[in-house]
Amino acid sequence: MARALRFILGDQLSRDIATLRDADRDGDIVLMCEVDDEATYVRHHKKKIAFIFAAMRHYADDLRNDGFEVDYRQLDDPDHRVSSFTQALRQAVERHGPDRVVVTEPGEWRVLQMMKDWQRELDVDVEIRTDDRFIATRDDFAAWAKGRKSLRMETFYRRMRRRTGFLMEGGEPAGSRWNFDRDNRAPPADGLSFPDRPHWSVDETTQQVLDLVAARFGDHFGDLEPFAYPVTRRQATRYLNWFVTHALADFGAYQDAMMSDEALMYHSHLSALLNVGLLDPRECCDKAEAAWRAGAAPLNSVEGFIRQIIGWREFVRGIYWLNMPGYGEANALAATRELPQWFWTGQTHMKCLRQAIGQTRQNAYAHHIQRLMVIGNFALLAGLDPRQVQEWFLIVYHDAYEWVEMPNVVGMALFADGGLFATKPYASSGAYIDRMSDYCGGCRYSVNRKAGPKACPFNYLYWNFLIENRQRFAGNRRMAMMYGTLDRMKDERKDAIRADSARFFKRIEEA
Ligand SMILES: Cc1cc2nc3c(=O)[nH]c(=O)nc-3n(C[C@H](O)[C@H](O)[C@H](O)COP(=O)(O)OP(=O)(O)OC[C@H]3O[C@@H](n4cnc5c(N)ncnc54)[C@H](O)[C@@H]3O)c2cc1C
Ligand code: SF4
Incomplete structure (x- = not known):
């Protein structure tokens, strides 16, 4: 009987994923695996790994309850010897001897290249299907x-x-x-x-994953517990309904x-x-x-x-x-500064960043404006190396996959692609953060001061950014007003901006 091996990746946990569409419950095998390389190629937040593995295990249980035969490889399985998708698939092909392998295209270019290699290297047909969970292919x-x-x-x-x-x-x-x-x-x-959000007690399956993550990835970024995120289709639907209603x-x-x-x-x-x-x-x-x-x-x-x-x-x-490929290398503003250590600890005197990074450590989540106008804005104004910033964003957020993280960081936050889709950089002084938050009141720096060690760093870094990138942005119509203001500034003021910025960068670790 013709048998298909249907390989489902950790971000393909939809019941109507193309991989399963014509599946035969009586002959086909569904393959799922927790793979060491994928959990560690960057050192993902503990909550992110726990969420994905817990969701995968529950999804596999749902498939089994629905009559599928699932070959699920756990990372902590004593017989588990797989470190990569390719190795896992090769071993599964040897175990099951399928006539063909069916997969859905992945979210990352890197993994798509792997899949194309499977078509060449494995002694079996590999069909890569379009991911039609997206509305635009x-x-x-x-x-x-x-x-x-x-x-x-x-x-x-x-x-x-x-x-x-x-x-x-x-x-x-x-x-x-x-x-x-x-x-x-x-x-x-x-x-x-x-309004209070729905909560779930951690069931046995999730608890086993939490124990695994604590043991294997305990030195990764972020807090593992409390863990209260939905991990099943039923919980996710309840969470969506809660959001729409409340x-x-x-x-x-x-x-x-x-x-x-x-x-x-x-x-x-x-x-x-x-x-x-x-x-x-x-x-x-x-x-x-x-x-x-x-x-x-x-x-x-x-x-x-x-x-x-x-x-x-x-x-x-x-x-x-x-x-892709190549988008991740973009660095139109030639930014090279190292990420300060406090990006990992949240220990900075700038309250906006302390809040955004601290919450990221706890929850593997920060909302869009915290990502864009606090963390991203700082990274842009400080000229942080786009590769390092991308890696940080990919590590720290539970929703981070390259297809969505990279354009948001490279194109939206850092303008590193030179304005492929943003008409101007999302740069702002402390005034924006003050208007849109209650952070500044409790900050060691003063948002009303423009210069000197007590001034909000965003205030002088903003003008310093405009000075340093004048050649690129002075002709941008949407920035004409700001360059007009800069041009009217006295030379002493511009000197103070440069001096404050240089002092800040010299002591960025203590900021
Ligand atoms: C620098 C930076 C990095 C980001 N990295 C990621 C990432 O790795 N993964 C990710 O899913 N989103 C990313 N975003 C987009 C956005 O910040 C998050 O989708 C959002 O904060 C998730 O929270 P939410 O579900 O409460 O979203 P809500 O504010 O409730 O928005 C609803 C939904 O819209 C979608 N969405 C909103 N904005 C975007 C966007 N810019 N790009 C893609 N989808 C969007 C998300 O699916 C989100 O769940 C990033 C944004 C920035 C500025
Ligand atoms: S004063 Fe500046 S550094 Fe402090 S919270 Fe406000 S914007 Fe952030």
Whole structure:
């Protein structure tokens, strides 16, 4: 009887993954493995490894309950001898003698190259299927991008709205506007309260994974416990429903706000569930749109949420595949500074960074504005080496996979691709962080001071960045106002900016 070996990777935990679509429960084998190389090629946050392994083990149990034969290789299996996907697959082919291997294309270019090698090296047919969990395939995106002078998310997003029909009414955008971003910039307000999130007690399967991670990866970055994230399809669905019912309504307005010791606010916290496949992007958007149609959430929130998913998420994936290999090497601003040690400890006197990095250590999560306008902004202004910054972002977040992390870091946060899709760098002084957060009040530095050792470092680093990158940005229309202000500054002021920045960089480890 023809037997297919169906190989499911750790971020392919969707029940309708292309790999399984025509599976025969009576003959085919599903292969899943926890692979040492993948857990350690960068030293991922402990919570990230625990989340992925726990979700994989539960997914394998679900498949078994549904009648599949699953060959699951645990990392702590005493007979486990696999360190790479290739080795795991080769051994499984020897064990089961399948007629063909079926896989779905992976999220990383590096792994796709591995899969192509399998087609050459293994003595069996290897079929690589398109990952249609994304709404735009890689070819769709490439066709859209071809011949365009500039790649703008907003243009792509409108196409995706038309294509999917989300928030469309008679061919026009609901509310007569495509984008409600200008309603989504409220600073944190006094008296905001955040609804309690659903929690799960750790079951035996997850506990075994937590023990494994503590024993094998105890020296990796971040806190392993408490561990309270969904790891099954059922929990993920409950978490999504909870978000739509309790947080979506306020998500829009406070999307950019930051508050001390409030890691999640009204954010969905769904990215890791989406990225491993426990949730489908379309179902998230369907539920959000239904809430708006039922009058349970305002349009600015729902449009903002849907834009992040069918717009940004799909767009950055397209950018990644379009520019690989080589995208990760981009360094248009020739930034070379080493990452300060406190990126790993969070021990800095800059409260905004202490909060964002501290929460990242605890939760393997920080929300978008913390990633972009606090950590990313600092990395940009300080000229941190893009390769090191990418590796840091890939390690520390539970939702980080190269296809989504790399464009967000290289293109959005660091402008290292020279503006492939961003029209100007996301650079700002302390004023932005002060407006959008309550951080500055409790900081050792003063956001109102422009110069001297007590001044907020973002204030002089911002102008220093403009001075140092004048050649590249002075002609950028969107930066003309800032260069106009810089040009009106007295020479003494510019000298002070340079001197403060030089002093800061000299003692960056104590900042
Ligand atoms: C420097 C930097 C690095 C990032 N690295 C990652 C990463 O490794 N993995 C990752 O999933 N996201 C990454 N993002 C995007 C974004 O910050 C996270 O998706 C978001 O913070 C996840 O939290 P949430 O689920 O609460 O999102 P919400 O704010 O509730 O947004 C809803 C969903 O929209 C999607 N989304 C929103 N913005 C983006 C975006 N820019 N790119 C892709 N998807 C988006 C996510 O799936 C998210 O779950 C990064 C952003 C920056 C600026
Ligand atoms: S004063 Fe500056 S360093 Fe301190 S929290 Fe505010 S923005 Fe951050």
